Amino acid sequence: MVETEGKSIDTHGYLELRQELLRRDRSLRDKVVSLEEATSFVRDGDLVGIGGSTMSRTPMGMIWALIRAGRKRLSCSRSIMSSDGDLLLAGGICDRVVTSWFSQGILWGVSKVMRHYVETGNVRYDEWSHMAMGMRFRAGAMGVPFMPIRSMLGSDVQKQRPEAIEIDCPFTGEKLLLVPALNPDVALIHVQRCDAYGNAQIDGLQFMDIDLAMAANKVILTTERIVSNDQIRRAPDQTKIPFFAVDAVVELPFGCAPHECYGVYEPMLRHMEYYVALVNGDPVKGMQQYMDRFVHGPKSWSEFLALLGIEELLEAARAGESIYDA
Amino acid sequence: MLEKRNYTAAELLTILSARQLSDGQVVFAGVGIPLLAATLAQRLRCPGLTILFEGGVIGAFIEPGKLPPSTNDQRCTKRANMVLGSAEVLLLLQRGYVDVGFMSGAQVDQYGNLNSSFIGDPLRPKTRLPGTGGGNDIASLAQMIVAMKHEKRRFVEQVDFITSPGYLHGRDTRRKSGLLAGGTFRVVTDLAVFGFEDEKRRMQVISLNPGVTRERLQDNTGFALDFAPHLGVTEPPTDQELELVRELDPDRLYTA
Structure with a gap:
């Protein structure tokens, strides 16, 4: 896969884009599925768009489930990638990333996991500027090339x-x-709340998620809470993604852990520090150890959260809610 | 009373960078020392300084001891005037609302170009670095201040890869490439402060930091240095500046 001038493997003709949309069932219907069921909306080889940025509102639970489901050859695009990117590569489900920045976080230097997979040529990293990523999703959302x-x-x-x-x-x-334009086959987005139809409300930083949702050919939402449609209608100005752009809804509390979800919890930095020390110490064995214990080991997302520990979750939640303190 | 000599290179960098900002400016700050320096300037002498973060924040007021781990975290929004999409805040650079872009880099060259993508040949890199993030956008669209540690391997004649453009190959090459506005304005290091000469657009030393000689500076730089005709000496950090930096970053998240 090598681009030549004017040929982008991620950009499709207008009629194809419209056809993809016509094929979707956009009716007002209950779209609630389990985390495991939601993985069937992602096919091997898909171009996946990931919401949030760096350690914020990352759909970690969905990524975790896709690794467990054993998807293959995904191309993953995101404004900025953090340890979600490490997991995608070491999980063996992604062979190309399209992003502007990829490391665990500025506090921890360069991700040895990213370096291992990219420097050996096993994974391709297409680098764009942050604004270019935004304008690529925007073009996709606008229906222009x-x-x-x-x-x-x-x-x-x-x-x-x-x-x-x-x-x-x-x-x-x-x-x-x-x-x-970047029109992902499927977008993974985590929100604070949405209804069963997929009307999604996002608090705080929205990053590129609205363009991403409108650009994608399919959207899987994970949400801290499913609320009633009546509750959505009480504050329609807070709704950022309309139901007809959404294909699946998964209720997943702490669905960004160990990253943050605005107003709900801050990043779980003790876990992140443990993780970074482990995987940057040895990007192969360390990552394998982490995957065994935290990705493949737990029976469910709740069991994964239990491994993070109640103390760390509560601390993160207390800090998360403090954004609303005067 | 603080011992004036007793400060880290990162603290010095933060303080000297903060001095480059003026009240009333709109500053687009990257995470780390740029964020800390902009906050220091805002608290010390520029209450009307507006800080933008690429996560989508206008008018941030970072709280002491609660520095964000990136510019995309909720801590960046505390007491801000506005929260918006990250493409929207980056487009403010393109529209021209930003007075100063403020960032760090892994490698800088004589024309103020920054590399944060590859060490070695990009086709077979020795090290794949994280990449541009908003760096390329800031450098392409605003007057830029660069804050970085001064090391010979970081101060090179030509960067291995131009991630964020300074004056490209000097003279009018930046403008000719289509970058009509902005350019690297200052490079601040723990050894000196640099500007750019008007014609060739090559880096020149405008002031040496306390206790630094021309020879020591040259020995730590990978290209032949030009010195401004009226070479200054940087004022050392004041007690007030040091106290505030330490209050803002008590855990030495950015200033270790």
Whole structure:
């Protein structure tokens, strides 16, 4: 898979995009499924869009379930990747990442797991600027094949991406870079609450999730809480993703653990520090040890949470709610 | 009373970077020292400084001891004026609302280009680094201040990979590539403060940090240095600056 000028493997013709949408059942219906059932919405080889950013509102539970379900050859795109990316690579389900930044977090230097898989050539890392990622999802959400931007020009980031095209603006003659639309086959997004139909409310930082939801050909929501449609209707201005863009709803408390969910819990930093020390010490054996214990070991997501420990969960929840303190 | 000599390189970097900001500016800050320096400036002399984070925050006021682990965490939104999408906040750079972009890098060269993507040949890298994040966007679209530790392997003639553009290959190469606005304005290190000469757009030393000689600076730099005609000496950190940095980062998350 090598891009040539103007050819993006992630960008499709308009009619194909419309056909994909027509095939979906967009009626107002109950879409609640279990975490395990939701994995069937992702097929081997899919281009997956992941919501949130770095350690925030990461759909960790969904990623965890996809690894357990043994998906293969996924291409995963996200604004910024953290330890979710490590898990996707070491879990053997992803062979290409499309992102602007990939490490566990700025506090811990460079991810040895990312380095191991990318430097050996086992995984391809397509690097775009953060704004370019946003404009690629935006173009996808708008139903147009590209967006013009004024960054990346002149840099080696641009040189590595022949699928982005430099043009002279037909109005001003200025140079612009056209970045191709990104329409994921499926988007994984975690929200604070939604109803059974998929009307989703997001508190705080929304990152690129609205564009991502509207660009994708399928959306799986995991949510801290399923609420009634009446509750959604009491504050429709808080609804950020409409039900007709959503295909599956999974109720999954602490669904971003050990990352954060705005207003509900902060990152579980003690677990993250344990994780980083283990996997950056030895990206193969350390990661294997982590996967055995925390991904393949537990019988359920609740059992995974129990492994993190009630103390750490409560501490994270207390800190999470403190954002609303005056 | 604090011992003035007794500060870390990261504390010095934070303090010197903070001095580059002025009240009333809109600053786009990366995580780590840029975030801390912008917060220091805001608390010390620039109450009207507006800090933007790429996670989607306008007008952040970071709380002492609660530094966020990234610019995408909820802690970044505390007492902010506005929370918005990350594409939206990055587009403010493109529209021109941002006075100063403020970031760090793994490697910088004589034209102020930054590398945070690859060490060695990008096709067979010795090290794959995390990548640009918003760095390329900030550097492409705003006047940029770079804060970084001064080491010979980080201060090179030509970066292995231009992740975030400075003046590219000097003179008007930046403009000709289509980058019509912005450019690297200052590079602040624990040894000196640098600007860029108007014509060639090459880095030049504008002030040496306390106790640093020209020779020591040159020995720690991978290219021949130019010195500004009126070379200054950086004022050492004041007690007030040091106290505040330590109050903001008591756990030395960014300033170890």
